[in-house]
Amino acid sequence: MKKQMFWARIISLIVVLSLLAACAPKPAAEAPAAEPYEIAVVVKITGIPWFNVVETGVVKAAKELGVNAYQTGPAQADPAAQVKIVEDLVAKGVDAIAVVPNDAKALEPVFQKAKEKGIIVITHESPDQVGTDYDFELIDNVKFGQHAWDQLVKYMGDSGEYAIFVGGLTVPLHNFWADTGIAYAQEKYPNLKLVTERIPCGEDQELARQKTLELIKAYPNLKGIVGFGSLGPIGAAQALKEKGLTDQIAVVGTVIPSQAAPYLADGSMKEGLLWNPADAGFGMVWLAKYLLDGNKVVDGLEIPGLGKATLDGTLIKLDAILDINKENAASLGF
Amino acid sequence: MKKLLNRHETYVFIAVVVFSIIITIINPNFFTLENLFDLLKSYSLMGTFAIGMLFVLISGGIDISFTAIATVAGYTIAVLLLNVGDHLNIYMVFLIAGSIGIALGFLNAVIIHVFRIPSIITTIATLNIFYGLLTVITKGKWLYGFPTWFGDFATTRVFTLYSAHGNPYGLSIITVIWIGLVFISWFLLRFTILGRSLYAMGGNVNSAKRAGFNIFGNTAFVYSYMGLMAGIGSVIQALLVQTVAPNSLVGKEMDVIAAVVLGGASLTGGTGSVIGTILGVTLIAIMGNGLTLMHVPALWYKVVIGLVILISVGVSAYRRKMSAHKRVIIEND
Known part of the structure; x- marks a missing residue:
């Protein structure tokens, strides 16, 4: 008798469980009469x-x-x-x-x-x-590009040499910002001098670091870097920190706030711009x-x-x- | 002298010297201790990978998966650093990363040896498996904000000098680690039976087998050694940039293989040397560095690197072909 009870319990448990299992996905399968987009x-x-x-x-x-x-x-x-x-x-x-x-x-x-x-x-x-x-x-991407240059000028002054990092040469927006920024600078800040073509290292921190070290040596009068692509400014800031040049060269650009926080705090990066x-x-x-x-x-x-x-x-x-x-x-x- | 002229390394060395002179004429900033130390630090990563790759190439194999191995090792130590970083020290970090590297490298060797799958196929597959699993598990999240001791170690200099502008520079501890690896590897290849047997195995695996060399042992060793270098490299990368990003290394395999081949190692095995590998990495390093210093737009970098590899390896292959004409070879398979 006891044994029967035991098996009855087990079997009923299994039945209930399998019913549950069968039921569970059902509401999801039946509900969308009109499937969601x-x-x-x-x-x-x-x-x-x-x-x-x-x-x-x-x-x-x-x-x-x-x-x-x-x-x-x-x-x-x-x-x-x-x-x-x-x-x-x-x-x-x-x-x-x-x-x-x-x-x-x-x-x-x-x-x-x-x-x-x-x-x-x-x-x-x-x-x-x-x-x-x-x-x-x-x-507004025109305003955004111009704003990046306004930030740059705020920290490096309105004359001197600077360089641009982009994520890649086919990334539409980075290059659009660079184009508008350069045009804006020619008009508003004619004494800014871009030292070389934009450098595609903005999505690779190690490369951005290395490129910054090279730029420092190639252009000893460099005063600013605008970086588009979330890792360009960080790599640049890191190189400046290593070289103790955070006061001579200003880095601005697009960054992830939490990642840039330590660099902004110690001044190796001056300011960032972005949207959420x-x-x-x-x-x-x-x-x-x-x-x-x-x-x-x-x-x-x-x-x-x-x-x-x-x-x-x-x-x-x-x-x-x-x-x-x-x-x-x-x-x-x- | 004649012996020297027969060596591939000599030509790479000449190329390094010639390029250095050209770059220095255009920008004297190139030939400074400061630039040398910066370059040594930045290219320690490629140099470490290249040494591991050299061993694999000498033994007649190839490993594409080392970037994925390094990524797995690097990610693991990054997670550990973020969670229990205060209880770790730099030796433990290297030990953990190195062990992971050895384990994954050994796995490669087992698959290659047991299933007799060509090493390139095996390692392309394991690259995707290691890297794929990592991205699945981590969702590709970047890790940063390591303990301060980890950042401090990265900026340690063995000695510090000051440039004319008062900027500090010097020999980085990271470079010293790399130089240590270079010496160990040089010794292994040059003076141990194990090292010599790798050349024998890469030259002709059947003869090596008949000569009584343990082929599986050698295979296991080279892939584990590559794994170890990948593990150490991952720590160097984390030290250099203080960020571990799952996608920052995968995709750079060919740069490393190119540097090693440039330094005289052959994809068919049996040749290659540590000094050649260093020269290969050096040539790649000064080309990248020099182009910027010569004010050449960065876009030209890849074109120039490609040409340098093609010319260098081409000249070497042509010389081999010429000397082969003078010999009679009896092949017996």
Whole structure:
């Protein structure tokens, strides 16, 4: 009798467990009568702090807006690998693709393909992108480029030699900022002298460090470095610290605040400028959902939490330049 | 003299001297102790990897996976430094990273020996496995903000000098570590039976086997040694930049292999020397450094490096071909 009870218990446990197991995934499988939109965000390179922060915005948007939004991208900042990923997403038939391009030109054909399949295409950090429905910018890139030079001048003075780091020569935005900044400097700060072509080391700290050491020797009168790409200014600051030159050469540029905090604190880096990458992730997904719902983008569109946007052709712009200095770097949360 | 002219290393050395003279004429800042010490420090990483690669190439193999091994080792010590950094010291850091390197290198050797998969295929596969697993587990998060003692050790100089502008410079402790590795490796290759047997094995594995050399033992040794160098290299990298980024090393394999080949090692095995490897790394280093100092835009760097490798290895191969004409070779497989 006792033995029977024992087996009855075991069997009922198993039955209940298997029922539970069978039930558990069911609500998820049945609920979406209308399946949530699938929105893929393709970044330049996965697994670097910058895009990890972007991803938090993507995840936040997915949760708040009830869409299936996720982030992906190549392991190296490789234009061809990125195109391949976008091609796969088009073949898979997602609803919208948001891309932070490595190479604006390389993506044009696959954007065309996406459009033919009725997929919404949004880009970010690529203001002159051809083939996108909308390019979404958290900042006015002309103002941003100029602002970098204003920061530089604030610390090195309005005359002297300086150099520019970019992440790569095909990264659209870095080179756009460099172009506008150089043009702006020619007009406003005619005594600034760019010593050499922009150097592609902004995404490699060790290389940026080494290049800075070389620049110091090649151009002994160097007074400033503007770095675009989150590791360029850090590598430069590190080299200056090693050489005890933090007072002679001013470093400004785009950085992750938490990583730059020690360099800003000891003065080897003077100031940084940026926007909040999480906002970029959120904004792209929000915009994709907004368009998928059949809404039209108009001038003055209010994006929740990000403010009012201006519309210029296919360019949607917010104005959210963030100055990073030793006071706020550690407390910004990314 | 004639013997010297027959050696590949001599030509690399001449190239180093010629380039140094040209760069110095254009910018005298090149030929200074300060620049020398800076270069030695910056290229300690490539130099360490290159020594490991030399052993593998001499034995007739190749290892593509060392950057991934270094990444795994570097990431592990970074996690440890961030969590229990106060209980560690620099010896333990090197020991841990080195052990991880040896373990993963040994794994390569076992796969290569047991399954008889060509080393290039094996290590391309393990590169992807090691690196892939690491990115899966870590999500590629960067690690920085190490304990101060770790930063202090990195800036330690054996002696300090001051430039005309009052900037401090000197021989970095990192360079000293590298020089130590160079001497050990030179001794191993030159004066031990193990070292000589690596040349025999790379020259002709069947003869080496018949001569009674332990082929698996040798294979295990070279890949473990490469792993050890990768582990030590990972610490050097962490010391240099004070950041461990999973994607900062993978992708640089070819630069290292190019430097070793430039220094006279052959991809078919059996040749190569420590001094040649140092010269190869030196040539790559002064080319990169010199171009900036000569005010050449950085974009030209890759073109020039490619040409230098092609010309150097080409000249060497051509000389071999010429001397082969003079000999009669009986091949018997």
